[in-house]
Amino acid sequence: xxxxxxxxxxxxxxxxxxxxxxxxxxxxxxxxxxxxxxxxxxxxxxxxxxxxxxxxxxxxxxxxxxxxxxxxxxxxxxxxxxxxxxxxxxxxxxxxxxxxxxxxxxxxxxxxxxxxxxxxxxxxxxxxxxxxxxxxxxxxxxxxxxxxxxxxxxxxxxxxxxxxxxxxxxxxxxxxxxxxxxxxxxxxxxxxxxxxxxxxxxxxxxxxxxxxxxxxxxxxxxxxxxxxxxxxxxxxxxxxxxxxxxxxxxxxxxxxx
Amino acid sequence: xxxxxxxxxxxxxxxxxxxxxxxxxxxxxxxxxxxxxxxxxxxxxxxxxxxxxxxxxxxxxxxxxxxxxxxxxxxxxxxxxxxxxxxxxxxxxxxxxxxxxxxxxxxxxxxxxxxxxxxxxxxxxxxxxxxxxxxxxxxxxxxxxxxxxxxxxxxxxxxxxxxxxxxxxxxxxxxxxxxxxxxxxxxxxxxxxxxxxxxxxxxxxxxxxxxxxxxxxxxxxxxxxxxxxxxxxxxxxxxxxxxxxxxxxxxxxxxxxxxxxxxxxxxxxxxxxxxxxxxxxxxxxxxxxxxxxxxxxx
Numbered sequence: 168x169x170x171x172x173x174x175x176x177x178x179x180x181x182x183x184x185x186x187x188x189x190x191x192x193x194x195x196x197x198x199x200x201x202x203x204x205x206x207x208x209x210x211x212x213x214x215x216x217x218x219x220x221x222x223x224x225x226x227x228x229x230x231x232x233x234x235x236x237x238x239x240x241x242x243x244x245x246x247x248x249x250x251x252x253x254x255x256x257x258x259x260x261x262x263x264x265x266x267x268x269x270x271x272x273x274x275x276x277x278x279x280x281x282x283x284x285x286x287x288x289x290x291x292x293x294x295x296x297x298x299x300x301x302x303x304x305x306x307x308x309x310x311x312x313x314x315x316x317x318x319x320x321x322x323x324x325x326x327x328x329x330x331x332x333x334x335x336x337x338x339x340x341x342x343x344x345x346x347x348x349x350x351x352x353x354x355x356x357x358x359x360x361x362x363x364x365x366x367x368x369x370x371x372x373x374x375x376x377x378x379x380x381x382x383x384x385x386x387x388x389x390x391x392x393x394x395x396x397x398x399x400x401x402x403x404x405x406x407x408x409x410x411x412x413x414x415x416x417x418x419x420x421x422x423x424x
Numbered sequence: 425x426x427x428x429x430x431x432x433x434x435x436x437x438x439x440x441x442x443x444x445x446x447x448x449x450x451x452x453x454x455x456x457x458x459x460x461x462x463x464x465x466x467x468x469x470x471x472x473x474x475x476x477x478x479x480x481x482x483x484x485x486x487x488x489x490x491x492x493x494x495x496x497x498x499x500x501x502x503x504x505x506x507x508x509x510x511x512x513x514x515x516x517x518x519x520x521x522x523x524x525x526x527x528x529x530x531x532x533x534x535x536x537x538x539x540x541x542x543x544x545x546x547x548x549x550x551x552x553x554x555x556x557x558x559x560x561x562x563x564x565x566x567x568x569x570x571x572x573x574x575x576x577x578x579x580x581x582x583x584x585x586x587x588x589x590x591x592x593x594x595x596x597x598x599x600x601x602x603x604x605x606x607x608x609x610x611x612x613x614x615x616x617x618x619x620x621x622x623x624x625x626x627x628x629x630x631x632x633x634x635x636x637x638x639x640x641x642x643x644x645x646x647x648x649x650x651x652x653x654x655x656x657x658x659x660x661x662x663x664x665x666x667x668x669x670x671x672x673x674x675x676x677x678x679x680x681x682x683x684x685x686x687x688x689x690x691x692x693x694x695x696x697x698x699x700x701x702x703x704x705x706x707x708x709x710x711x712x713x714x715x716x717x718x719x720x721x722x
Binding site for chain 2: 221222223241243244245248251252274275279280281282283284285286287288289290291292293294296297298319320321322323327328330331332333334335336337338339
């Protein structure tokens with residue numbers, strides 16, 4: 168019997184997003200993405216290059232927020248931008264809003280001229296999305312995050328990239344959106360967000376009800392796979408013994424059914 | 425006549441006195457890291473107004489915004505990291521108290537500095553295409569490649585305008601009196617680009633050392649700033665406080681928390697200003713020491 172928690176299911180789904188990337192810079196923003204990328208490096212994709220989130224490429228795979236022992240390179244902020252343009256990078260960013268066409272907003276909520284709520288600013292999202300593979304992580308899936316239209320387009324979805332021309336669309340690659348409920352891509356009809364799998368214990372209707380736009384759904388939607396016992400051991404005993412993951416995605420009772 | 429290059433040592437007061445209303449000022453460092461905070465505090469306390477601030481923003485932007493110093497802000501983000509959203513910046517945006525807002529992509533920001541440092545009016549890149557960065561900044565144009573790609577298409581790119589600066593302010597771990605300066609932490613940030621994008625450059629530093637001292641215990645590659653880029657050097661120990669100045673000191677998280685909490689309402693902000701900000705740099709540093717002494721006794 169597999170007693171994986173929701174956070175562990177999410178970590179494995181995030182790891183799967185990086186499994187076919189080969190030898191590139193896997194660049195997670197936030198805790199669950201960091202856990203997922205490190206899990207991928209220890210299982211499906213040992214060629215992944217990971218960093219400490221600051222200025223160093225790590226030779227080993229340390230637990231979350233631990234100091235790395237072996238350093239295999241230098242990646243100060245200025246060189247991150249070089250690698251973005253070079254393209255051998257897959258970033259998983261957060262998203263305060265994502266819309267039907269996979270556009271992402273981390274800039275502000277409301278009118279840009281006078282926002283209701285100012286967020287971080289667009290950071291590197293505009294450049295990431297037209298240069299290297301980009302995925303999104305949403306820890307609290309709701310219709311406030313998954314909206315018909317984002318207020319401000321920071322990250323560019325495939326439809327907008329195509330409309331902006333080949334300079335924008337050539338390397339646009341929105342790969343996965345992983346939430347605490349489900350996994351998506353942006354390969355629905357007319358470049359829309361498509362439901363790929365629902366996490367164990369979650370129904371398709373529940374995802375629909377918490378999404379503010381009509382999802383592309385093709386046929387029967389499978390369950391997101393459970394982490395293997397090897398993956399669970401790595402998560403629990405190596406990468407996150409303090410269960411920091413449960414703070415971002417609390418355990419769900421219903422998932423045990 | 426001396427056989428040495430000139431001595432550029434100066435003071436916080438003289439640097440700020442040399443600035444003028446309406447200037448475009450670039451601020452080095454990154455978010456809550458290695459910011460020339462002693463100069464920021466002094467600008468906050470000066471009569472300067474209508475400034476254009478170009479910054480990878482942290483509390484530098486927050487402090488100047490709250491003080492009403494900014495007419496135009498150029499940024500890609502403003503954050504304190506452990507406090508993700510900068511409360512004074514948020515307040516300014518939500519109250520629309522900064523007249524002109526230029527929010528661009530991080531890579532565009534670097535490219536804009538690079539263009540300025542190369543005395544180019546712009547440089548092309550992909551970032552911005554398709555995003556609202558180009559919608560919200562309609563003056564940023566695109567440019568077509570004069571060369572076809574492999575499929576014979578002529579790609580269109582963002583023509584990132586140069587971020588030319590009147591003045592750059594940066595903080596380094598060590599400097600000599602001539603303006604050579606080194607960082608000792610893991611990341612140079614973009615301070616050399618800020619310097620080369622600016623007409624005038626002021627370096628504040630933890631410690632002024634002999635030129636030989638710059639490389640006595642660290643590789644020459646860390647000497648990021650050369651004196652050909654620099655107009656003035658100020659020794660300001662703990663001058664990046666409360667941002668990081670690794671390895672001399674890390675971020676003062678306790679103080680940053682107090683800063684963020686105080687920013688939430690006018691009354692506590694006024695008390696914070698009176699306690700920490702309204703005096704000169706020496707008064708600030710001793711108020712910070714007192715703050716920590718009190719925290720320890722709690």
